[in-house]
Amino acid sequence: MTTASLVLNNCKNSIPQITKDKIKETAKVLNYQPNRIALSLATQKSKSVGIIVPDISNGFFADSIKNIQIELNNNGYEVFVCNTDEKHKNDIRYIELLVSRKVDGIIITISAESMVNDNWKQIKELLDYNSLPYVLYDRFYPGNPPKVYVNNQLAAYEVAKLLIAKGHKEIGVITGPLSLNSSAGRLQGVKEAFQEINVSIKEENIFKGQYNYFSGKEGGLILLKNKVSAVFCFNDLQAYGVMEIAQKQNLSIPKDFSLVGFDDIFYSSILNTQLTTVRQPITEMAKQAVKLLLDLINNISTNTDISLPGEIIIRDSLSEVNNER
Amino acid sequence: MTTASLVLNNCKNSIPQITKDKIKETAKVLNYQPNRIALSLATQKSKSVGIIVPDISNGFFADSIKNIQIELNNNGYEVFVCNTDEKHKNDIRYIELLVSRKVDGIIITISAESMVNDNWKQIKELLDYNSLPYVLYDRFYPGNPPKVYVNNQLAAYEVAKLLIAKGHKEIGVITGPLSLNSSAGRLQGVKEAFQEINVSIKEENIFKGQYNYFSGKEGGLILLKNKVSAVFCFNDLQAYGVMEIAQKQNLSIPKDFSLVGFDDIFYSSILNTQLTTVRQPITEMAKQAVKLLLDLINNISTNTDISLPGEIIIRDSLSEVNNER
DNA sequence: TTGTACGCGTTATCAC
DNA sequence: GTGATAACGCGTACAA
Numbered sequence: 001m002t003t004a005s006l007v008l009n010n011c012k013n014s015i016p017q018i019t020k021d022k023i024k025e026t027a028k029v030l031n032y033q034p035n036r037i038a039l040s041l042a043t044q045k046s047k048s049v050g051i052i053v054p055d056i057s058n059g060f061f062a063d064s065i066k067n068i069q070i071e072l073n074n075n076g077y078e079v080f081v082c083n084t085d086e087k088h089k090n091d092i093r094y095i096e097l098l099v100s101r102k103v104d105g106i107i108i109t110i111s112a113e114s115m116v117n118d119n120w121k122q123i124k125e126l127l128d129y130n131s132l133p134y135v136l137y138d139r140f141y142p143g144n145p146p147k148v149y150v151n152n153q154l155a156a157y158e159v160a161k162l163l164i165a166k167g168h169k170e171i172g173v174i175t176g177p178l179s180l181n182s183s184a185g186r187l188q189g190v191k192e193a194f195q196e197i198n199v200s201i202k203e204e205n206i207f208k209g210q211y212n213y214f215s216g217k218e219g220g221l222i223l224l225k226n227k228v229s230a231v232f233c234f235n236d237l238q239a240y241g242v243m244e245i246a247q248k249q250n251l252s253i254p255k256d257f258s259l260v261g262f263d264d265i266f267y268s269s270i271l272n273t274q275l276t277t278v279r280q281p282i283t284e285m286a287k288q289a290v291k292l293l294l295d296l297i298n299n300i301s302t303n304t305d306i307s308l309p310g311e312i313i314i315r316d317s318l319s320e321v322n323n324e325r
Numbered sequence: 326m327t328t329a330s331l332v333l334n335n336c337k338n339s340i341p342q343i344t345k346d347k348i349k350e351t352a353k354v355l356n357y358q359p360n361r362i363a364l365s366l367a368t369q370k371s372k373s374v375g376i377i378v379p380d381i382s383n384g385f386f387a388d389s390i391k392n393i394q395i396e397l398n399n400n401g402y403e404v405f406v407c408n409t410d411e412k413h414k415n416d417i418r419y420i421e422l423l424v425s426r427k428v429d430g431i432i433i434t435i436s437a438e439s440m441v442n443d444n445w446k447q448i449k450e451l452l453d454y455n456s457l458p459y460v461l462y463d464r465f466y467p468g469n470p471p472k473v474y475v476n477n478q479l480a481a482y483e484v485a486k487l488l489i490a491k492g493h494k495e496i497g498v499i500t501g502p503l504s505l506n507s508s509a510g511r512l513q514g515v516k517e518a519f520q521e522i523n524v525s526i527k528e529e530n531i532f533k534g535q536y537n538y539f540s541g542k543e544g545g546l547i548l549l550k551n552k553v554s555a556v557f558c559f560n561d562l563q564a565y566g567v568m569e570i571a572q573k574q575n576l577s578i579p580k581d582f583s584l585v586g587f588d589d590i591f592y593s594s595i596l597n598t599q600l601t602t603v604r605q606p607i608t609e610m611a612k613q614a615v616k617l618l619l620d621l622i623n624n625i626s627t628n629t630d631i632s633l634p635g636e637i638i639i640r641d642s643l644s645e646v647n648n649e650r
Numbered sequence: 651t652t653g654t655a656c657g658c659g660t661t662a663t664c665a666c
Numbered sequence: 667g668t669g670a671t672a673a674c675g676c677g678t679a680c681a682a
Contacts, residue, residue, distance in 0.1 A: 059382065
C-alpha cells in the first residue's frame with residue numbers, strides 16, 4: 001500500500017507525524033478528492049444504497065427518505081432515491097438498475113402492484129439472486145424477510161377501542177390495498193376490537209380503496225350515506241378526502257361524525273379541523289432500518305423483524321358519539 | 326472493441342444478425358448486467374446526476390424531484406438526491422461528494438444560507454473548479470449562471486394587480502428570505518403594481534420571514550393586527566399559518582380578509598377554504614432543467630436562462646375588499 | 651471481421 | 667516498513 005493512501009484513509013501505521021502532515025497538506029493544496037468510482041471498483045464496495053419508495057410526494061415517504069438519508073450519510077453511505085409510482089415494473093427496473101450500480105444494499109417499500117398475486121416473488125428472487133442485502137420498509141411479503149414496520153394491527157385495534165369507548169358502534173372504514181400488510185393488519189385490528197364487544201362491522205361499511213385523497217372522497221361519499229357515526233381512514237390523505245365530502249354535505253366534524261386517519265403527516269395538525277390520527281415513528285423506523293441494513297451488509301447477526309408501535313394522536317376530529325343526529 | 330460490447334450497446338456495425346442474436350441470447354440466459362462502475366471508470370462518464378434541494382418534504386421540491394427524475398431516467402441517467410435542510414455547509418458537502426462520485430452534472434436549488442452575503446461565491450467556485458455542468462433551479466445568484474426559474478416578479482405583479490382590482494389597498498406581505506431572488510423578485514413585483522396606483526406598501530406590513538408554516542403564523546399575527554384587507558404570502562406553507570391564526574381569531578376568509586399564496590402545492594386545493602395561489606409549472610420546469618443540463622453536458626450551445634411564467638389559480642380565499650369590516 | 655493488450659484510479663498483495 | 671505490481675470490469679485502439 002502506498003504511504004499516501006495509508007495516511008489519507010487514517011489507517012493504523014507508524015508513519016512519522018511530519019510525513020503525515022506533509023501529505024495531508026499537499027492533498028489539501030491540490031484539492032485531492034479520491035475518485036469514488038475507481039475506489040468502488042477496487043474495493044468491490046460502492047458505499048451507496050438504494051431507497052425505493054412508491055410515492056415521494058407522500059409526506060410519510062418524504063420524511064422517511066429524509067431520515068434514512070441522514071442516518072446513512074452519518075455512516076458514510078450515499079443514497080440513490082427511486083420513485084416507483086406504485087408500479088410493479090418500476091420495482092423490477094429500479095432493482096436491476098441498482099444492482100448494476102453495485103449498491104451495497106437496498107431499503108424498499110414495495111409498490112402496491114408488486115403485492116398483488118405473487119408479483120412479490122419476482123422481487124424476492126431478484127434480490128436473492130444478486131445476494132443483495134435489503135430491508136423491507138413499511139410493507140412486506142411472507143417468509144420472514146428483514147423488515148421494519150409499525151405494528152399496524154395493534155395501532156388499529158387501539159383506535160377501534162378508542163372509538164368504542166366514545167360510544168361509536170356503527171363505524172365506517174376506508175382501507176388501502178388489502179394486498180398490503182399495512183392495510184390488512186389495520187383491518188384485522190379493527191375487526192378484533194369490535195369482535196370483543198360482539199359487534200361485527202358491516203361489509204358495506206368497509207370501503208376498499210387506495211392510499212390516496214381520491215379514495216377518501218369516494219369512500220366518504222358512500223360511508224356518509226350509510227350514516228356511520230365515525231370513519232377510520234387507513235391514511236391521512238384519505239381522511240382529507242372525507243373532510244372535503246363532509247364540507248360539501250355541510251356536515252361538521254366531529255359534531256356530525258368523527259374522523260380518524262393514519263400517518264400523522266404534517267398537514268393533519270394544521271387543518272381547520274385537526275385530525276386524530278396514528279403517528280408512525282418515522283425517525284425511529286429510519287434509524288432501525290439503516291441499522292438493520294448495515295448489520296446485514298456487515299454480516300452481523302441481529303433481529304431482522306423489527307416492529308414498532310404507532311402512537312395515537314388525539315385531536316379535534318374525534319368526539320363522543322352524537323346520538324341526536 | 327469486443328464483439329459482445331458492440332452488440333449489447335447497439336453500436337453501428339456490420340456483425341451478422343445471427344451472431345448478434347446469439348450474443349443477446351447468451352447475455353439474457355446468463356442474466357448479464359454490465360457493471361456500471363467499471364463502465365463509468367472506462368468511459369469517464371457515470372451517467373448519473375445529482376439533485377440538491379433544501380427541503381424534500383416541501384411539496385414543491387418533492388414534485389420537482391419526481392419530475393426531474395422521470396426526465397433523466399428517460400435519458401438514461403440516474404439520480405442522487407441530496408437534502409440540505411437550507412444549510413450552506415450541506416451545499417458544499419454534497420457538491421464535493423457528488424464530485425467524488427463523478428456525477429456528470431448537478432441540478433441544484435441553493436440553500437437559503439448559501440444566498441446570504443457572498444456564500445454563493447463558494448458554491449460557484451466549487452462548481453467551476455471541477456468544471457461540472459450544472460443548472461440552478463428556482464433560486465440563482467448573479468452572473469448569468471445556467472438557470473430555470475419562474476418569473477417571480479411578473480407573477481407577483483399580476484397577483485398585486487388582481488388584489489388592486491378587487492379593491493384592496495391596504496395589503497400585507499409575508500416574504501421568504503430576501504436574499505433569495507424568488508422572494509426579492511416577488512416583493513419587487515408587488516411594489517411595482519402598487520406604485521402604478523401611487524400607493525406604497527407600509528414597511529410594517531411587509532413581514533420578512535422564512536418559507537415555512539411558522540413564519541406564516543408569526544407574520545399573520547402581526548399583519549392581522551394591522552388590519553390589512555389582504556395578505557399575500559410568498560409560499561403556500563406560510564398561507565396555511567395565516568389560516569391557522571385567522572381561525573384562532575375567529576376571522577373568516579375571504580369575508581374578513583383575502584389570502585393569496587404561492588406554489589399551489591397539493592393541499593392548497595383541498596383545504597376548507599381553498600387557497601388562491603400561483604402555480605409554478607413544475608413539470609415544465611423539470612423538463613427544461615433536464616434539457617438544459619443535458620445540453621451543457623453534451624456541449625450543445627443553447628439558451629441558458631430559462632424563465633417560465635407562473636399561473637394564478639383563483640380559488641375561495643380571494644374576494645372583493647369588504648369595507649364594512 | 652476478429653482478437654488482444656492497454657488504460658481508467660484506486661486498493662490489495664507480495665516480494666524486498 | 668517500503669515499493670513495485672496485479673486486480674477490479676469495462677471501452678478503446680490497434681494489429682492481425
